Amino acid sequence: MVTRWFRLAAAILVIAAGFVPPAASISTQATSSDPGEQPPPPQTSSGHNGMPALLAVVGGTLIDGTGADPIPDSAIIIEGDRIKAAGPRRQIRIPPGAIPIDATDLTVIPGLIDVHVHLIEGIDVRSFLEHGVTSVRHLGDTTLPWITGLKKRIESNEIAGPRIFHCGLFVVSEPPLKPEIYPPEALDRFMVMRSPADAPAIVRRLLEAGADVVKVKMEMSPESLRAIGVAAAEARIPMTFDSGGDTGDYDAVTAFDAGARGIEHLSGINFSDPAATEAALRKMIAVGAFADPTFMVLERTYSEDRIAAREEFIRRFVAMGGTVVAGSDVPVRGIMPGHGLHQEMARLVKAGLTSRQALMAATGAAARALGYQGIVGTIEAGAYADLVIVHGDPIREISAAEKIVRVLKGGREVHPFPEEAVSPGEPQFR
Numbered sequence: 001m002v003t004r005w006f007r008l009a010a011a012i013l014v015i016a017a018g019f020v021p022p023a024a025s026i027s028t029q030a031t032s033s034d035p036g037e038q039p040p041p042p043q044t045s046s047g048h049n050g051m052p053a054l055l056a057v058v059g060g061t062l063i064d065g066t067g068a069d070p071i072p073d074s075a076i077i078i079e080g081d082r083i084k085a086a087g088p089r090r091q092i093r094i095p096p097g098a099i100p101i102d103a104t105d106l107t108v109i110p111g112l113i114d115v116h117v118h119l120i121e122g123i124d125v126r127s128f129l130e131h132g133v134t135s136v137r138h139l140g141d142t143t144l145p146w147i148t149g150l151k152k153r154i155e156s157n158e159i160a161g162p163r164i165f166h167c168g169l170f171v172v173s174e175p176p177l178k179p180e181i182y183p184p185e186a187l188d189r190f191m192v193m194r195s196p197a198d199a200p201a202i203v204r205r206l207l208e209a210g211a212d213v214v215k216v217k218m219e220m221s222p223e224s225l226r227a228i229g230v231a232a233a234e235a236r237i238p239m240t241f242d243s244g245g246d247t248g249d250y251d252a253v254t255a256f257d258a259g260a261r262g263i264e265h266l267s268g269i270n271f272s273d274p275a276a277t278e279a280a281l282r283k284m285i286a287v288g289a290f291a292d293p294t295f296m297v298l299e300r301t302y303s304e305d306r307i308a309a310r311e312e313f314i315r316r317f318v319a320m321g322g323t324v325v326a327g328s329d330v331p332v333r334g335i336m337p338g339h340g341l342h343q344e345m346a347r348l349v350k351a352g353l354t355s356r357q358a359l360m361a362a363t364g365a366a367a368r369a370l371g372y373q374g375i376v377g378t379i380e381a382g383a384y385a386d387l388v389i390v391h392g393d394p395i396r397e398i399s400a401a402e403k404i405v406r407v408l409k410g411g412r413e414v415h416p417f418p419e420e421a422v423s424p425g426e427p428q429f430r
């Protein structure tokens, strides 16, 4: 009887959410001219009679991603693709007709955000969802048509994948561009500034392509860096940078003075110079920088000493009130989509963050770094209904964030697939 109820509830949920089994990965689905490929059924987040689907996730411990304390015995009301209400169950009115999702003895956390990925051709985007990563920030290394096309195919549910926020193209400036890094045939992955005067037009083109962030690479003259920073600030689009190591083409303080508010790989900080390190730390606190240390990828190339210096830096940064965000740099150096973010969160804990801070780094804090706070990364009224139901308590032990029972993105179940969710003998919910 119980199993039957679950099958029924799951079936209703599937219908209500307009579920379609997603493609395994873009590598197998990338060309729409594949023979035999069926056009996807129309997708809506509507339920019966065109009314938005209503779901109620009840009984779980809610960690809402805002930094607030966990709420035991919570209720989250989802209408269509958005959260309508969330809080203690006794304070939330559960609308009649809402489809229940029982989260008793489980924890509900926001869909996770990986702030540093490269969605290059062939990457398994569905794997992000399987690991609870419902949003990613793509920081370049593809062409514009590729990334905008992928985003569109995910938004239309042709492909199952995370929400994509992106930089469009890497921004670099001339001269000189090293041909081994910038071969002429690969220049369509870069936005090349030929003079500082190009900056407003470049930012405009990136915005027209739907960019959410300006990503500045290492090869930049200080003049171009300042000009692009001004143009980005005027367009109200955040800027982040990778200056290419400890002593790159420009240092972190120069980048923050130019308007950057994100720092990738802790680049541009000369850790062998205590005064320079101190200056970078103070500047980052002063401007409210978001630090994306990407420890996972750094420790694949850096010595233990160099990693230890960065861990110490991050501990001091956090102690001074700085905000750390979690980026995996997938698929660089074999890092896996989805799982890589959990590894990075664990790595942040190893570096000295609490599990709660590490979870924030991939939820509420990550959303602020993206400039999409209240829209993703938190479970609150008005935000997208992106949530992950897990076993255990991720703010006590961060690895619990990967003990995934169920993932919803925009109010629709994206993992596991409903068939699996009700597989005989393995009821997921009581």
Ligand SMILES: [Zn+2]
Residues within 6 Å of the ligand: 116, 117, 118, 139, 329, 332
């Ligand atoms: Zn990267």
